Amino acid sequence: MRPQLPLFIKIGVSAVALLLVAVLLVVAIRIPAPPGKPSPPGGVRAQSPPARPTEKWLARAYAVDDLFHRVYTPCWEGAYGAIGDACLFAATGDSSILRFYTNGHPLTEMCRVTWIDDQAWVCLAEMYWWRVTGKADMRLVADAARRYTEARDAGGLAHPEGFWSWYNFPPGTEGQDVFTNSNMNQMAAVACWLFEVSHEQHYLDDALLVWNGDGTIPGIERTFYRGRGRWEGKKGRAAFGDPLPWMGAGYCSIGAALYHATGEEQYREIAAATAARVMDPATGWVDPVDFYQVRMDGNGAFVNYLLDAYRIAPRALQDIPGKIGRMLDHVWSNAGGKATVVLHRMSDDGIRNGWNTSGGEDGYRVGEVGTVHAQGEAMRAFGVYAYVMNVVIPRERAPQK
Numbered sequence: 001m002r003p004q005l006p007l008f009i010k011i012g013v014s015a016v017a018l019l020l021v022a023v024l025l026v027v028a029i030r031i032p033a034p035p036g037k038p039s040p041p042g043g044v045r046a047q048s049p050p051a052r053p054t055e056k057w058l059a060r061a062y063a064v065d066d067l068f069h070r071v072y073t074p075c076w077e078g079a080y081g082a083i084g085d086a087c088l089f090a091a092t093g094d095s096s097i098l099r100f101y102t103n104g105h106p107l108t109e110m111c112r113v114t115w116i117d118d119q120a121w122v123c124l125a126e127m128y129w130w131r132v133t134g135k136a137d138m139r140l141v142a143d144a145a146r147r148y149t150e151a152r153d154a155g156g157l158a159h160p161e162g163f164w165s166w167y168n169f170p171p172g173t174e175g176q177d178v179f180t181n182s183n184m185n186q187m188a189a190v191a192c193w194l195f196e197v198s199h200e201q202h203y204l205d206d207a208l209l210v211w212n213g214d215g216t217i218p219g220i221e222r223t224f225y226r227g228r229g230r231w232e233g234k235k236g237r238a239a240f241g242d243p244l245p246w247m248g249a250g251y252c253s254i255g256a257a258l259y260h261a262t263g264e265e266q267y268r269e270i271a272a273a274t275a276a277r278v279m280d281p282a283t284g285w286v287d288p289v290d291f292y293q294v295r296m297d298g299n300g301a302f303v304n305y306l307l308d309a310y311r312i313a314p315r316a317l318q319d320i321p322g323k324i325g326r327m328l329d330h331v332w333s334n335a336g337g338k339a340t341v342v343l344h345r346m347s348d349d350g351i352r353n354g355w356n357t358s359g360g361e362d363g364y365r366v367g368e369v370g371t372v373h374a375q376g377e378a379m380r381a382f383g384v385y386a387y388v389m390n391v392v393i394p395r396e397r398a399p400q401k
Helices: 007-030 056-071 076-092 095-102 116-132 138-153 186-198 201-212 220-224 250-262 265-278 299-312 320-332 372-397
Strands: 225-227
Touching: 056 076, 056 320, 056 372, 076 095, 076 116, 076 299, 076 372, 116 138, 116 186, 138 186, 186 201, 186 250, 201 220, 201 250, 220 225, 250 265, 250 299, 265 299, 299 320, 299 372, 320 372
Parallel strands: none
Antiparallel strands: none
């Protein structure tokens, strides 16, 4: 039989063993991680960010988005990019894009005291995000409704020029140049979205008032539309007075919204005819090879308008995605390296606001590259197009069950 150690010796040995274990734990905790591999907080294993898509249009949208997030400001320029971001999120499910607007940049806190079309862009961004996140976040809808109602109650929906339209400020606003164009009338598209959610008839009535008038005072169709996709109005600087700064392309989105809300064919026909005419080089509006706007800025909105029409009339407008692809390839390649102005700044993927190879366009801050305005426009164009190419078209071509 092995001799037994005295009890006090056993206790001492155990205490020494426990102390040794404690020392080893402290040393292990204090040993720094190898260079380049910092220990994650809380002992949680670090995870690599998900790999970004390599498909061309998604990859380009991400490249544009990186700079957009760095220069972002919470007003209408930010809303432009937020629309593109919503489409990129819908195509990829990338939660980091969603977190940008939930952790630190909530859409509901975007600017309020601005032109009415600025409020319309914010409302549309909110409604896009409401839709792509499962139609659950009713705070976005409530804020869009609040902005819409504020603008309407202030008198922004009016007829001082003899036709119903939305104005940049309510007519009679002291110290302001008050005018209307298709940007202001994006509030009609907002009204259609709000009708979709709430089924409150007054929203749809407002949108129909803008388009059709009230039986005595006309709306924009009778005032400006001449048939076969042709819109005509008074001339003026694109950003400050021309009621049709994109040859009426802005009414593609409003016509599409009214078609979704009512199911009436007339709105689809006008939207489709407008998109087809605008993108026909015979009109002189777009380049005959690369289809960029020859004389105008606002390319993010322009692309969005055309694709809104395409989505309700894909057979009639089956050439539109290809033409827009040529347009975006044109800017990405700096016109195949022949542009005399910077269209795509390679160092940070900054995009110019106007896409004419030689510059000289009309519009608003046309020559800016990579600013929040220019980059927000670009994000809208590339984000919406990436969604159409990677989600909408594959869905259309999928075998019907």
